[in-house]
Amino acid sequence: MPSASQRYRSTRSRESQSKPFEYAVIRGLAEDGGLFVPSQIPHVPSDFIKQWANLSFQELAFKVMRLYVSREEIPDTDLAELISKSYSKFRSPEITPLVKIDSQQNLYLLELFHGPTYAFKDVALQFLGNLFEYFLLKKNSKKAAGVTHDRITVVGATSGDTGSAAIYGLRNKKDVSVFILYPTGRVSPLQEQQMTTVQDANIHTLSVKGTFDDCQSLVKQVFNDVKFNDKYHVGAVNSINWARILAQITYYYHGYFQLLRQVPEAQKSGLKVKFVVPSGNFGDILAGYYAKQMGLPVEQLVVATNENDILNRFLRTGTYDKAPVKVTYSPAMDICVSSNFERFLWYMVRDTVASKDDREAGSIMNQFMNELSSKGAFRVAEETLRLAQSFLLSGSVSNDETVRTIRSTYQNTSNHYILDPHSAVGISVAERIIAEDGEDTAINYISLSTAHPAKFSEVVNKALGDITGYSFEKDVLPHDLKKLATLPKKIKEIDIPELKVIEAAIEEELVTE
Ligand SMILES: *Cc1c(COP(=O)(O)O)cnc(C)c1O
Numbered sequence: 001m002p003s004a005s006q007r008y009r010s011t012r013s014r015e016s017q018s019k020p021f022e023y024a025v026i027r028g029l030a031e032d033g034g035l036f037v038p039s040q041i042p043h044v045p046s047d048f049i050k051q052w053a054n055l056s057f058q059e060l061a062f063k064v065m066r067l068y069v070s071r072e073e074i075p076d077t078d079l080a081e082l083i084s085k086s087y088s089k090f091r092s093p094e095i096t097p098l099v100k101i102d103s104q105q106n107l108y109l110l111e112l113f114h115g116p117t118y119a120f121k122d123v124a125l126q127f128l129g130n131l132f133e134y135f136l137l138k139k140n141s142k143k144a145a146g147v148t149h150d151r152i153t154v155v156g157a158t159s160g161d162t163g164s165a166a167i168y169g170l171r172n173k174k175d176v177s178v179f180i181l182y183p184t185g186r187v188s189p190l191q192e193q194q195m196t197t198v199q200d201a202n203i204h205t206l207s208v209k210g211t212f213d214d215c216q217s218l219v220k221q222v223f224n225d226v227k228f229n230d231k232y233h234v235g236a237v238n239s240i241n242w243a244r245i246l247a248q249i250t251y252y253y254h255g256y257f258q259l260l261r262q263v264p265e266a267q268k269s270g271l272k273v274k275f276v277v278p279s280g281n282f283g284d285i286l287a288g289y290y291a292k293q294m295g296l297p298v299e300q301l302v303v304a305t306n307e308n309d310i311l312n313r314f315l316r317t318g319t320y321d322k323a324p325v326k327v328t329y330s331p332a333m334d335i336c337v338s339s340n341f342e343r344f345l346w347y348m349v350r351d352t353v354a355s356k357d358d359r360e361a362g363s364i365m366n367q368f369m370n371e372l373s374s375k376g377a378f379r380v381a382e383e384t385l386r387l388a389q390s391f392l393l394s395g396s397v398s399n400d401e402t403v404r405t406i407r408s409t410y411q412n413t414s415n416h417y418i419l420d421p422h423s424a425v426g427i428s429v430a431e432r433i434i435a436e437d438g439e440d441t442a443i444n445y446i447s448l449s450t451a452h453p454a455k456f457s458e459v460v461n462k463a464l465g466d467i468t469g470y471s472f473e474k475d476v477l478p479h480d481l482k483k484l485a486t487l488p489k490k491i492k493e494i495d496i497p498e499l500k501v502i503e504a505a506i507e508e509e510l511v512t513e
Helices: 021-027 048-052 057-066 076-086 121-141 161-170 189-196 212-224 226-232 242-262 283-294 310-317 341-350 358-375 382-391 399-412 421-437 453-464 472-476 479-484 499-512
Strands: 007-010 036-038 098-100 107-111 152-157 176-183 203-208 272-278 300-305 319-321 377-379 392-396 443-449 492-494
Touching: 007 021, 007 358, 021 121, 021 242, 036 341, 048 242, 057 076, 057 242, 076 121, 098 242, 107 242, 107 421, 121 161, 121 176, 121 242, 152 161, 152 212, 152 499, 161 176, 161 189, 161 203, 176 189, 176 212, 176 499, 189 203, 189 453, 189 479, 203 212, 203 499, 212 226, 212 499, 226 499, 242 272, 242 283, 242 443, 272 283, 272 421, 283 300, 283 341, 300 310, 300 421, 310 319, 310 382, 310 392, 341 358, 341 382, 358 377, 382 392, 392 421, 399 421, 399 453, 421 443, 421 453, 453 472, 492 499
Parallel strands: 107 443, 152 176, 176 203, 203 492, 272 300, 272 443, 300 392
Antiparallel strands: 007 036, 098 107, 319 377
């Protein structure tokens, strides 16, 4: 029998029913518009530090995921194989290596960008792609010959970075077709090359004459077209999918155990650690919340935002209010609301004003989300805010500070470490927290590094361009990204950003697969 932590409920539901893991993964969003959460967070074994300390990333992933997915749904051997396949294309044997930033005492970077597209999103999307294929294969293998297969048509919009991670996660997957819309001329050349040089038959990139907002609105319209949806089973891989959060919990454990191996013997007992997370949609740091609640001894989680600081403002005031999106140097964090924050808030509400009642929590969340869409803001009770503050610290970083941090980190580290602008937002906030904590050398800081600097050349060159000896080509750009410029591209141009045009293009392409 699946345990409560292996069944999922919606953050907006007033009922007690729950769904299996597969349902949550394939649907993505609950029917009532809420997000799926395990209503009970599982616990690691009480001696997990002893038991798990020397496991590989893949072995840790298995231990963590097993707690959230029942054996009835995915047997042990299948789960192990899914995990092994998902992390076979990473360039680091550690998958997510922990490296010390030697300009600061006790400050480490957890490098999450060693996947196929040099983005942190690979950690989750490689797994999600395999999971989609696994569930489809299971369904389709039961069908008699000649009966049409279940399929998924993934449709998504990207402003640059997420698109390639989704494409590399889903390329060549059976019964999955992928359409990624991006605004013509508004993604960087490298990002466009990454997306459009993938030649697998199931991958389609649509270059849309319009803005990123046009692309996003088109994707929404496709999802809302019931007839089209029924026919093509349109699916999403955006950051609200529970499987993405699940896959990310692993690296908090892996980061902690790597730290244990790296710190001096004297510091090992009673090791204290704070994680600093460059945040946008709150998926990355939410995985840290789960890791902590499962039993990982984390002192604190720190939300680092750019000038789009809705989370930082909420944690100071208790009011969650939308502001227009600002364009910053860390574009993957340019959001006006953080979609995964709803999951965290559900637990905060449930454990305070809802008296631990799941349904009552759903009811309150429903009110909040209605207020957010009608008035653009909602306010939580004082005790809910206090509970949230007990888990999260926060800080917001300007563009100038981002550039200064890339520069100072390069100058103050013995190996001239080069940060990308997102990771620099994390390091800026980490340095502030270290200063506030004073001389407490027992605390270690792990700042998450979410992208490779090669992907954000403009900002990196702005920070380092005038330093003698620095060269982007030589110091930053990896060989396989350099190579992309020479590969043939597969692009479908969309001249008019209209639903009918997009749907016709999708149908036309599907025939050619
Ligand atoms: C997506 C992304 C983030 C933000 O992660 P969330 O889970 O949305 O908070 C940060 N940095 C990079 C490079 C990203 O691609």
